[in-house]
Amino acid sequence: MFFITHCMAALSCCLLDAGGFGQPYARNESKSHRSQLALPPLSSSSWQSPLRAFAWGMSSVASTVLTLVLFATYLGIGALAHDSHFSLGWVLGSTLLVWAGPAQIILISTLGSGATAVQAAIAVTVSAIRLFPMVVSVLPLMKTPKTKRRHLVLATHFIAVTLWVECYRLLPQVPRERRIAFTHGLGCGLVTVCMFATTLGYGLAANLPQLFAAAILLLTPLAFLLSTARNCNQISDVLALVLGLALFPLVSMLHTGVDILISGIAAGTIAYGVHWSRERERA
Amino acid sequence: MSEFFGSPHALLILVLAGFLPNEIWRMAGLWFGSGVDEGSEVLVWVRAVATAILAGVIAQILVQPPGALASVPDWLRYGAVAAGFAAFILTRRSIFAGVVCGEIVMLVGKWWLG
Numbered sequence: 001m002f003f004i005t006h007c008m009a010a011l012s013c014c015l016l017d018a019g020g021f022g023q024p025y026a027r028n029e030s031k032s033h034r035s036q037l038a039l040p041p042l043s044s045s046s047w048q049s050p051l052r053a054f055a056w057g058m059s060s061v062a063s064t065v066l067t068l069v070l071f072a073t074y075l076g077i078g079a080l081a082h083d084s085h086f087s088l089g090w091v092l093g094s095t096l097l098v099w100a101g102p103a104q105i106i107l108i109s110t111l112g113s114g115a116t117a118v119q120a121a122i123a124v125t126v127s128a129i130r131l132f133p134m135v136v137s138v139l140p141l142m143k144t145p146k147t148k149r150r151h152l153v154l155a156t157h158f159i160a161v162t163l164w165v166e167c168y169r170l171l172p173q174v175p176r177e178r179r180i181a182f183t184h185g186l187g188c189g190l191v192t193v194c195m196f197a198t199t200l201g202y203g204l205a206a207n208l209p210q211l212f213a214a215a216i217l218l219l220t221p222l223a224f225l226l227s228t229a230r231n232c233n234q235i236s237d238v239l240a241l242v243l244g245l246a247l248f249p250l251v252s253m254l255h256t257g258v259d260i261l262i263s264g265i266a267a268g269t270i271a272y273g274v275h276w277s278r279e280r281e282r283a
Numbered sequence: 284m285s286e287f288f289g290s291p292h293a294l295l296i297l298v299l300a301g302f303l304p305n306e307i308w309r310m311a312g313l314w315f316g317s318g319v320d321e322g323s324e325v326l327v328w329v330r331a332v333a334t335a336i337l338a339g340v341i342a343q344i345l346v347q348p349p350g351a352l353a354s355v356p357d358w359l360r361y362g363a364v365a366a367g368f369a370a371f372i373l374t375r376r377s378i379f380a381g382v383v384c385g386e387i388v389m390l391v392g393k394w395w396l397g
Contacts, residue, residue, distance in 0.1 A: 065379040080350065087289030090297060097302040102340055107301045109349055121300035127340060128305040133333030135312025136319055137326055149317060156313045157306070161337065211393055213351035218389055219382065221341045222364060226371050226381045228337055240331040244338025249346050260339035267339075268332030275327060 039173045053178035057185025060170055066162045067193060069223040073101050074194040076216035078201025079208050080105065084112030088202050095198045096191065100160045101220060103127050126258055134164045141171045142179040155180055158187030165227045236275035243267035355393060363389035 039056060040046045047053060061067050074095060081091035086108065094104050103124050110120040135156055142155060159167075166186060174182045201208075225241075232238045247263040256262060288294060319326055344352070345360055352360070367385025374380040 065382070069382060086293065087287060089288035090293055093288070093294065094297055094301050097297070098305050100305050102344070103301065103305055105349060107297075111296065111300070117296045117300045120296075121304055124300060125304035125307075128308045130308075130333055130336035130340065131305060132308040132312045133329040133336070135309050136316030137330045137333060139313065139316055140319060140326070149313060152313055153310075156309045159309060159312075164333075210351050210354060211390065214355050214393070215386055215390060217344070217348070217350060217352035218355070218360070218363060218386065221344045222367050222382050222385045223378065224337060224341045225364065225368065226378045228334055228341075229368070229371065230376050230378060232334070234327065236327055236331045237334050240334040241338050244335030245342050247335075248339040248342035252343070252346065260336055260343060263342075264336030264339045265332055267335035268328065271331040271335065272328040275331070276324075 039170070042173070042175050047175045047178050050178060050181040053174065053181040054185035057182035058189040060166070060186055061189035061193060064166055066165065066223060066227060067190065069219055070162055070190060070194055071197045072216050072219050074197035075201035075204070076213065077101065077104050077108065078198040079205040079213065080108050082202045082205035084108050088199065091198055091202060092195055095194050099157065099191065100128060100131065122257070126260060129261055130264070131159065135159050138164055138167050141167060142183060144176055147180070151180060155183045155187065158183065158191070161224060161227065162190060163187060165231050168231055234275065235278065236271045239271035239274055240268050243270055355389060356396070359389060359392040363392065
Protein backbone atom coordinates (compact mmCIF):
# COMPACT_ATOMS: atom_id res chain seq x y z
CA MET A 1 0.00 0.00 0.00
CA PHE A 2 2.92 2.26 0.89
CA PHE A 3 4.46 1.51 -2.49
CA ILE A 4 1.24 2.30 -4.33
CA THR A 5 0.82 5.65 -2.61
CA HIS A 6 4.38 6.54 -3.54
CA CYS A 7 3.90 5.54 -7.14
CA MET A 8 0.80 7.69 -7.32
CA ALA A 9 2.55 10.63 -5.72
CA ALA A 10 5.35 10.27 -8.27
CA LEU A 11 2.88 9.99 -11.10
CA SER A 12 0.96 13.01 -9.94
CA CYS A 13 4.14 15.03 -9.58
CA CYS A 14 5.02 14.27 -13.17
CA LEU A 15 1.52 15.26 -14.26
CA LEU A 16 1.69 18.48 -12.33
CA ASP A 17 5.20 19.37 -13.47
CA ALA A 18 4.33 18.76 -17.07
CA GLY A 19 1.69 21.42 -16.83
CA GLY A 20 3.69 23.91 -14.85
CA PHE A 21 2.18 23.68 -11.40
CA GLY A 22 0.45 26.79 -10.19
CA GLN A 23 -0.12 28.35 -13.58
CA PRO A 24 -1.43 25.48 -15.63
CA TYR A 25 -3.08 27.65 -18.26
CA ALA A 26 -0.66 30.50 -18.54
CA ARG A 27 1.00 29.14 -21.65
CA ASN A 28 -2.12 28.11 -23.52
CA GLU A 29 -2.13 30.96 -26.00
CA SER A 30 1.36 30.25 -27.24
CA LYS A 31 0.56 26.64 -28.04
CA SER A 32 0.76 26.02 -31.73
CA HIS A 33 -2.19 23.64 -31.94
CA ARG A 34 -4.49 26.23 -30.46
CA SER A 35 -5.82 28.83 -32.81
CA GLN A 36 -4.44 32.33 -32.73
CA LEU A 37 -7.58 33.63 -31.11
CA ALA A 38 -6.62 35.45 -27.93
CA LEU A 39 -9.08 37.12 -25.63
CA PRO A 40 -8.62 40.83 -25.00
CA PRO A 41 -6.91 41.77 -21.71
CA LEU A 42 -9.13 42.00 -18.63
CA SER A 43 -8.92 45.79 -18.60
CA SER A 44 -9.92 46.14 -22.27
CA SER A 45 -12.98 48.28 -23.02
CA SER A 46 -14.27 45.59 -25.37
CA TRP A 47 -15.51 43.73 -22.26
CA GLN A 48 -17.92 46.60 -21.50
CA SER A 49 -20.72 45.19 -23.61
CA PRO A 50 -22.31 41.85 -22.67
CA LEU A 51 -23.02 41.24 -26.35
CA ARG A 52 -19.33 41.46 -27.17
CA ALA A 53 -18.60 39.07 -24.31
CA PHE A 54 -21.18 36.67 -25.77
CA ALA A 55 -19.46 36.95 -29.16
CA TRP A 56 -16.04 36.32 -27.60
CA GLY A 57 -17.49 33.24 -25.93
CA MET A 58 -18.92 31.99 -29.20
CA SER A 59 -15.67 32.51 -31.08
CA SER A 60 -13.74 30.71 -28.33
CA VAL A 61 -15.34 27.54 -29.71
CA ALA A 62 -12.68 27.75 -32.40
CA SER A 63 -9.86 27.90 -29.83
CA THR A 64 -10.15 24.37 -28.49
CA VAL A 65 -9.46 20.97 -29.94
CA LEU A 66 -12.33 19.66 -27.80
CA THR A 67 -14.71 21.22 -30.36
CA LEU A 68 -13.34 18.80 -32.95
CA VAL A 69 -13.77 15.92 -30.52
CA LEU A 70 -17.36 16.98 -29.84
CA PHE A 71 -18.00 17.29 -33.57
CA ALA A 72 -16.83 13.73 -34.19
CA THR A 73 -18.69 12.41 -31.14
CA TYR A 74 -21.96 13.96 -32.34
CA LEU A 75 -21.33 12.66 -35.84
CA GLY A 76 -21.29 9.25 -34.16
CA ILE A 77 -24.40 9.98 -32.11
CA GLY A 78 -26.28 11.06 -35.27
CA ALA A 79 -25.25 7.86 -37.02
CA LEU A 80 -26.13 5.71 -34.00
CA ALA A 81 -29.60 7.32 -33.84
CA HIS A 82 -30.18 6.66 -37.54
CA ASP A 83 -29.18 3.01 -37.20
CA SER A 84 -31.43 2.64 -34.15
CA HIS A 85 -34.39 4.05 -36.15
CA PHE A 86 -34.90 7.32 -34.32
CA SER A 87 -36.12 10.36 -36.27
CA LEU A 88 -33.78 13.25 -37.05
CA GLY A 89 -35.95 15.63 -35.02
CA TRP A 90 -35.72 13.27 -32.03
CA VAL A 91 -31.93 13.07 -32.03
CA LEU A 92 -31.58 16.83 -32.61
CA GLY A 93 -33.93 17.33 -29.67
CA SER A 94 -31.74 15.05 -27.57
CA THR A 95 -28.61 17.04 -28.46
CA LEU A 96 -30.33 20.29 -27.52
CA LEU A 97 -32.08 19.07 -24.35
CA VAL A 98 -29.83 16.32 -22.96
CA TRP A 99 -26.53 17.92 -24.00
CA ALA A 100 -24.31 15.19 -22.56
CA GLY A 101 -22.60 12.80 -25.00
CA PRO A 102 -22.36 9.65 -22.84
CA ALA A 103 -25.97 10.08 -21.68
CA GLN A 104 -27.15 10.28 -25.29
CA ILE A 105 -25.12 7.22 -26.30
CA ILE A 106 -26.55 5.30 -23.34
CA LEU A 107 -30.12 6.51 -24.05
CA ILE A 108 -30.05 5.64 -27.75
CA SER A 109 -28.31 2.28 -27.32
CA THR A 110 -30.49 1.09 -24.43
CA LEU A 111 -33.76 2.18 -26.07
CA GLY A 112 -32.54 0.84 -29.43
CA SER A 113 -31.78 -2.56 -27.92
CA GLY A 114 -35.38 -2.87 -26.73
CA ALA A 115 -35.00 -1.87 -23.07
CA THR A 116 -37.95 -0.16 -21.43
CA ALA A 117 -38.04 3.60 -20.91
CA VAL A 118 -37.66 3.04 -17.16
CA GLN A 119 -34.48 1.00 -17.59
CA ALA A 120 -33.07 3.65 -19.93
CA ALA A 121 -33.99 6.42 -17.48
CA ILE A 122 -32.17 4.66 -14.63
CA ALA A 123 -29.02 4.13 -16.72
CA VAL A 124 -29.03 7.77 -17.84
CA THR A 125 -29.69 9.10 -14.33
CA VAL A 126 -26.68 7.27 -12.92
CA SER A 127 -24.38 8.49 -15.69
CA ALA A 128 -25.63 12.06 -15.15
CA ILE A 129 -24.72 12.24 -11.47
CA ARG A 130 -21.31 13.56 -12.45
CA LEU A 131 -23.02 16.76 -13.64
CA PHE A 132 -23.97 17.71 -10.09
CA PRO A 133 -20.44 18.19 -8.72
CA MET A 134 -19.39 19.78 -12.02
CA VAL A 135 -22.09 22.43 -11.68
CA VAL A 136 -21.29 23.01 -8.01
CA SER A 137 -17.60 23.46 -8.76
CA VAL A 138 -17.88 25.67 -11.84
CA LEU A 139 -20.69 28.07 -10.92
CA PRO A 140 -18.70 29.96 -8.23
CA LEU A 141 -16.41 31.09 -11.07
CA MET A 142 -19.31 32.93 -12.72
CA LYS A 143 -20.97 34.47 -9.74
CA THR A 144 -20.81 38.04 -8.52
CA PRO A 145 -22.45 39.18 -5.27
CA LYS A 146 -25.35 40.49 -7.37
CA THR A 147 -25.95 37.30 -9.36
CA LYS A 148 -29.40 35.74 -8.88
CA ARG A 149 -29.96 32.03 -9.28
CA ARG A 150 -32.19 32.48 -12.32
CA HIS A 151 -29.37 34.24 -14.19
CA LEU A 152 -27.42 30.98 -14.02
CA VAL A 153 -30.10 28.56 -15.28
CA LEU A 154 -29.07 28.60 -18.96
CA ALA A 155 -25.34 28.49 -18.16
CA THR A 156 -26.08 25.52 -15.88
CA HIS A 157 -27.87 23.70 -18.70
CA PHE A 158 -24.79 24.07 -20.91
CA ILE A 159 -22.47 22.48 -18.34
CA ALA A 160 -21.10 19.13 -19.48
CA VAL A 161 -17.53 17.93 -19.57
CA THR A 162 -16.36 20.21 -22.39
CA LEU A 163 -17.80 23.39 -20.94
CA TRP A 164 -16.55 22.40 -17.49
CA VAL A 165 -12.99 22.04 -18.77
CA GLU A 166 -13.15 25.16 -20.93
CA CYS A 167 -14.58 27.30 -18.15
CA TYR A 168 -11.58 26.52 -15.95
CA ARG A 169 -9.28 27.40 -18.83
CA LEU A 170 -11.01 30.50 -20.18
CA LEU A 171 -13.00 32.20 -17.42
CA PRO A 172 -9.93 33.51 -15.55
CA GLN A 173 -9.26 35.58 -18.69
CA VAL A 174 -12.75 37.09 -18.61
CA PRO A 175 -13.85 39.91 -16.26
CA ARG A 176 -16.12 38.45 -13.58
CA GLU A 177 -19.22 40.49 -14.45
CA ARG A 178 -19.08 39.26 -18.09
CA ARG A 179 -18.51 35.59 -17.38
CA ILE A 180 -22.16 34.52 -17.65
CA ALA A 181 -22.56 36.22 -21.04
CA PHE A 182 -19.28 34.64 -22.15
CA THR A 183 -20.43 31.18 -21.02
CA HIS A 184 -23.75 31.63 -22.85
CA GLY A 185 -21.79 32.42 -26.02
CA LEU A 186 -19.51 29.43 -25.57
CA GLY A 187 -22.47 27.12 -24.87
CA CYS A 188 -24.51 28.36 -27.84
CA GLY A 189 -21.50 27.98 -30.11
CA LEU A 190 -20.82 24.41 -28.99
CA VAL A 191 -24.50 23.39 -29.25
CA THR A 192 -24.68 24.83 -32.79
CA VAL A 193 -21.60 22.89 -33.88
CA CYS A 194 -23.02 19.70 -32.36
CA MET A 195 -26.48 20.13 -33.92
CA PHE A 196 -24.75 20.40 -37.28
CA ALA A 197 -22.62 17.33 -36.58
CA THR A 198 -25.68 15.34 -35.45
CA THR A 199 -27.50 16.17 -38.69
CA LEU A 200 -24.46 15.29 -40.77
CA GLY A 201 -23.90 11.98 -38.94
CA TYR A 202 -27.58 11.10 -39.32
CA GLY A 203 -27.35 11.71 -43.07
CA LEU A 204 -24.09 9.82 -43.51
CA ALA A 205 -24.99 6.87 -41.28
CA ALA A 206 -25.54 4.29 -44.00
CA ASN A 207 -22.08 4.96 -45.45
CA LEU A 208 -19.96 4.86 -42.27
CA PRO A 209 -17.66 1.82 -42.04
CA GLN A 210 -17.48 -0.08 -38.74
CA LEU A 211 -13.84 0.87 -38.16
CA PHE A 212 -14.79 4.54 -38.33
CA ALA A 213 -17.62 3.98 -35.86
CA ALA A 214 -15.18 2.29 -33.45
CA ALA A 215 -12.73 5.18 -33.82
CA ILE A 216 -15.47 7.68 -32.98
CA LEU A 217 -16.52 5.73 -29.89
CA LEU A 218 -12.91 5.62 -28.69
CA LEU A 219 -12.80 9.43 -28.87
CA THR A 220 -15.03 9.86 -25.83
CA PRO A 221 -12.80 8.05 -23.30
CA LEU A 222 -9.61 9.48 -24.83
CA ALA A 223 -10.82 13.07 -24.82
CA PHE A 224 -12.44 12.75 -21.38
CA LEU A 225 -9.27 11.29 -19.89
CA LEU A 226 -6.90 13.85 -21.38
CA SER A 227 -9.06 16.91 -20.80
CA THR A 228 -9.61 15.85 -17.18
CA ALA A 229 -5.89 15.21 -16.73
CA ARG A 230 -5.23 18.68 -18.12
CA ASN A 231 -7.60 20.16 -15.57
CA CYS A 232 -5.80 18.51 -12.67
CA ASN A 233 -3.96 21.19 -10.80
CA GLN A 234 -4.16 19.80 -7.28
CA ILE A 235 -2.97 16.50 -5.91
CA SER A 236 -6.57 15.61 -4.99
CA ASP A 237 -7.66 15.90 -8.64
CA VAL A 238 -4.85 13.69 -9.91
CA LEU A 239 -5.45 11.05 -7.25
CA ALA A 240 -9.20 11.14 -7.94
CA LEU A 241 -8.59 10.50 -11.63
CA VAL A 242 -6.15 7.62 -11.05
CA LEU A 243 -8.17 6.00 -8.25
CA GLY A 244 -11.43 6.49 -10.17
CA LEU A 245 -10.02 4.60 -13.16
CA ALA A 246 -8.63 1.84 -10.94
CA LEU A 247 -11.64 1.38 -8.68
CA PHE A 248 -14.38 1.18 -11.33
CA PRO A 249 -13.37 -2.24 -12.76
CA LEU A 250 -13.29 -3.63 -9.20
CA VAL A 251 -16.63 -2.15 -8.14
CA SER A 252 -18.27 -3.17 -11.43
CA MET A 253 -17.79 -6.80 -10.44
CA LEU A 254 -20.45 -6.23 -7.76
CA HIS A 255 -23.06 -5.40 -10.46
CA THR A 256 -24.87 -2.93 -8.21
CA GLY A 257 -26.26 -0.82 -11.07
CA VAL A 258 -24.75 2.26 -9.45
CA ASP A 259 -21.12 1.13 -9.78
CA ILE A 260 -19.92 4.47 -11.14
CA LEU A 261 -21.45 6.30 -8.20
CA ILE A 262 -19.85 4.00 -5.62
CA SER A 263 -16.38 4.00 -7.20
CA GLY A 264 -16.59 7.74 -7.83
CA ILE A 265 -17.51 8.76 -4.30
CA ALA A 266 -15.01 6.32 -2.79
CA ALA A 267 -12.12 7.42 -5.03
CA GLY A 268 -12.98 11.11 -4.69
CA THR A 269 -13.17 10.89 -0.91
CA ILE A 270 -9.86 9.02 -0.59
CA ALA A 271 -8.24 11.62 -2.85
CA TYR A 272 -9.65 14.41 -0.72
CA GLY A 273 -8.41 12.63 2.42
CA VAL A 274 -4.86 12.61 1.06
CA HIS A 275 -5.14 16.32 0.23
CA TRP A 276 -6.50 17.04 3.71
CA SER A 277 -3.74 15.16 5.54
CA ARG A 278 -1.05 16.86 3.44
CA GLU A 279 -2.52 20.27 4.21
CA ARG A 280 -2.48 19.41 7.90
CA GLU A 281 1.13 18.32 7.76
CA ARG A 282 2.01 21.59 6.14
CA ALA A 283 0.10 23.69 8.67
CA MET B 284 -43.45 17.80 -39.47
CA SER B 285 -44.55 14.63 -37.72
CA GLU B 286 -42.10 12.69 -39.88
CA PHE B 287 -39.26 14.95 -38.75
CA PHE B 288 -39.99 14.53 -35.03
CA GLY B 289 -41.40 10.99 -35.04
CA SER B 290 -44.16 9.87 -32.69
CA PRO B 291 -45.17 11.98 -29.68
CA HIS B 292 -44.56 8.87 -27.60
CA ALA B 293 -40.85 8.82 -28.56
CA LEU B 294 -40.56 12.52 -27.72
CA LEU B 295 -42.16 11.91 -24.34
CA ILE B 296 -39.57 9.20 -23.64
CA LEU B 297 -36.83 11.62 -24.71
CA VAL B 298 -38.00 14.13 -22.12
CA LEU B 299 -38.61 11.60 -19.32
CA ALA B 300 -35.61 9.30 -19.83
CA GLY B 301 -33.14 11.72 -21.43
CA PHE B 302 -33.77 15.34 -20.55
CA LEU B 303 -35.05 15.13 -16.97
CA PRO B 304 -32.44 12.67 -15.57
CA ASN B 305 -29.68 15.04 -16.70
CA GLU B 306 -31.37 18.33 -15.92
CA ILE B 307 -32.28 17.24 -12.39
CA TRP B 308 -28.60 16.89 -11.46
CA ARG B 309 -27.65 20.16 -13.10
CA MET B 310 -30.42 22.08 -11.36
CA ALA B 311 -29.65 20.34 -8.06
CA GLY B 312 -26.10 21.62 -8.45
CA LEU B 313 -27.43 25.12 -9.08
CA TRP B 314 -29.75 24.91 -6.08
CA PHE B 315 -27.42 23.40 -3.48
CA GLY B 316 -24.19 24.86 -4.80
CA SER B 317 -25.20 28.49 -4.45
CA GLY B 318 -23.84 28.76 -0.93
CA VAL B 319 -20.46 27.33 -1.85
CA ASP B 320 -17.52 29.68 -2.11
CA GLU B 321 -14.79 29.39 -4.78
CA GLY B 322 -11.67 28.05 -3.06
CA SER B 323 -13.57 26.43 -0.17
CA GLU B 324 -12.56 22.99 1.12
CA VAL B 325 -15.96 21.45 0.24
CA LEU B 326 -15.30 22.39 -3.34
CA VAL B 327 -12.01 20.48 -3.32
CA TRP B 328 -13.92 17.35 -2.26
CA VAL B 329 -16.75 17.96 -4.73
CA ARG B 330 -14.26 18.39 -7.56
CA ALA B 331 -12.42 15.23 -6.57
CA VAL B 332 -15.72 13.30 -6.66
CA ALA B 333 -16.67 14.82 -10.06
CA THR B 334 -13.28 13.84 -11.44
CA ALA B 335 -13.54 10.31 -10.04
CA ILE B 336 -17.07 9.81 -11.43
CA LEU B 337 -15.82 10.98 -14.80
CA ALA B 338 -12.93 8.52 -14.48
CA GLY B 339 -15.58 5.84 -13.83
CA VAL B 340 -17.44 6.80 -17.03
CA ILE B 341 -14.15 6.56 -18.96
CA ALA B 342 -13.37 3.18 -17.41
CA GLN B 343 -16.88 1.92 -18.17
CA ILE B 344 -16.61 2.73 -21.88
CA LEU B 345 -13.23 0.97 -22.00
CA VAL B 346 -14.14 -2.08 -19.91
CA GLN B 347 -17.69 -2.54 -21.21
CA PRO B 348 -17.40 -1.03 -24.73
CA PRO B 349 -20.58 0.01 -26.58
CA GLY B 350 -21.44 -0.86 -30.21
CA ALA B 351 -18.63 -0.99 -32.73
CA LEU B 352 -15.95 -0.43 -30.08
CA ALA B 353 -16.63 -3.96 -28.82
CA SER B 354 -15.09 -5.25 -32.06
CA VAL B 355 -11.71 -3.91 -30.88
CA PRO B 356 -9.89 -6.40 -28.59
CA ASP B 357 -9.41 -5.44 -24.93
CA TRP B 358 -5.61 -5.09 -25.08
CA LEU B 359 -5.83 -2.83 -28.12
CA ARG B 360 -8.37 -0.51 -26.45
CA TYR B 361 -6.24 -0.19 -23.31
CA GLY B 362 -3.04 0.08 -25.35
CA ALA B 363 -4.46 2.85 -27.54
CA VAL B 364 -5.55 4.89 -24.51
CA ALA B 365 -2.19 4.32 -22.78
CA ALA B 366 -0.35 5.43 -25.94
CA GLY B 367 -2.56 8.51 -26.16
CA PHE B 368 -1.82 9.36 -22.55
CA ALA B 369 1.92 8.90 -23.08
CA ALA B 370 1.82 11.23 -26.10
CA PHE B 371 -0.13 13.74 -24.02
CA ILE B 372 2.54 13.76 -21.29
CA LEU B 373 5.45 13.84 -23.76
CA THR B 374 4.01 16.83 -25.62
CA ARG B 375 3.55 18.78 -22.39
CA ARG B 376 -0.19 18.20 -22.15
CA SER B 377 -1.37 18.52 -25.71
CA ILE B 378 -4.86 16.98 -25.86
CA PHE B 379 -4.70 17.05 -29.64
CA ALA B 380 -1.47 15.02 -29.81
CA GLY B 381 -2.82 12.53 -27.29
CA VAL B 382 -6.13 11.99 -29.07
CA VAL B 383 -4.48 11.64 -32.49
CA CYS B 384 -1.86 9.20 -31.16
CA GLY B 385 -4.47 7.04 -29.40
CA GLU B 386 -6.67 6.89 -32.49
CA ILE B 387 -3.72 6.01 -34.76
CA VAL B 388 -2.63 3.16 -32.47
CA MET B 389 -6.20 1.79 -32.48
CA LEU B 390 -6.60 2.08 -36.27
CA VAL B 391 -3.16 0.61 -37.04
CA GLY B 392 -3.79 -2.21 -34.57
CA LYS B 393 -7.13 -3.04 -36.17
CA TRP B 394 -5.61 -2.89 -39.64
CA TRP B 395 -2.74 -5.14 -38.56
CA LEU B 396 -5.18 -7.65 -37.06
CA GLY B 397 -7.07 -7.64 -40.38
